[in-house]
Amino acid sequence: MTPKAKAATGALTLASAAILGAMHLWEGQRLTVYADKLAGGLPTYCSGRTQPPRPVGSTLTQAECDAIDRQTATEYGRAILACIPAERMDQNSFDAMTLFAINVGKTAACNSRAAHLMRDGQRENACRALAYGPDGRPVWSYARGVYVQGLQNRRRYEMNWCLKLATAA
Template sequence: MSRLAKIATPLVLGGAALLAGMHQWESQELTVYADKLAGGLPTYCSGRTFPPRPVGERLTRAQCDEVDAQTATEYGRAILACIPADRLDQNSFDAMTLFAINVGKAGACGSRAAQLLRAGQREAGCRALATGPDGRPVWSYAGGVFVRGLQNRRQYEANWCLTLAQESAP
C-alpha cells in the first residue's frame, strides 16, 4: 500500500498506545499533587490540571482511567483541529497528542512541529518535537532550566512520530 494510503487511514482518538504513552511519561497519580515543574499547579491522574482539584485529594484508579481517556480524546481533537488528518498517521497523531497533553493545546498547535506537519513535511515536523532548526533541544525547559527528563520525553515523541504506523492486514 502506498504511503499516502497509510496516512489517509482513519485515526483513533484515545487509543491504547496513546494511553500507554501517557502512563509511561506522566504516570497515573491517584493523589493530587503540586507539580514543581509547573510552578506548583495541582496535577492528577496522567498530568491533568483542569478542572482544578485540591492538593491531597485522592481519586480511584477507575476515576483516573476515565479522566485519562477524556484527556486523550480532548487533546487529540485539538490536534485534529490544527493539523489536517490527512497529514498524520496514527503514530504521528498519537505523538502530537502526547506532546499537547504536556505543553498545552496552544503550545502544540503553535509549535514549529505542527507548522511543518501542516505543510506536509512529516519527517521535519516529527524531528521538530525534540530539536530546533539548529539541533538544540526544544520544549525541554521548565522555568528556563533544561530538564533532561523533558528532553527524553521529546525524543520519545519524535521517535514515535517518525515511525510510520503499520496497517493491520484484513
C-alpha cells in the same frame, strides 16, 4: 468510538491504547492530587491533568482516573485534529503530537514549528521539530527557563514515535 467520531478523524483513533500507555509512561497515573514542581506547584492528578482544579492531597479512584485519562487523550487529540488535517498524519504521528500537546498545552502544540511543518506535509521534519530546533538544539525541554533532561528524553520519545511509520491493520 462511535462511527460518527471515527469518520470525523479519518483513519485515526482517538484515545488509542498506545497514547494511554504513553501517558502512563511519561506522566504516571497518580490517584492523589500533588503539587507538580516542574509546573510551579500546580495541582496535578491522574496522568498530568490540572483542570478542573482539585485540592492537593485529595484522591480519586482508579476508575475515575482511567476515565479522566481517556477524556484527556480524546480532548487533546481533537485539538490536534483541529489544527493539523488528519490526512497529514498516520496513527503514530497523531499519537506523538497528542502526547506532546498534553504536556505543552493545546495552543502551544498547535502553534509549534512541528505543527506548522506537519500541516505543510513535511512529516519527518515535523517529527524532528518535536525535539530539536533548526539549529539542532533541544526544544520544549525547559521548565521555568532551566533545561530538564527528562523533558528532552520525552521529546526524543515523541520524535521517535512520530517518525515510526504506522503499518496498516
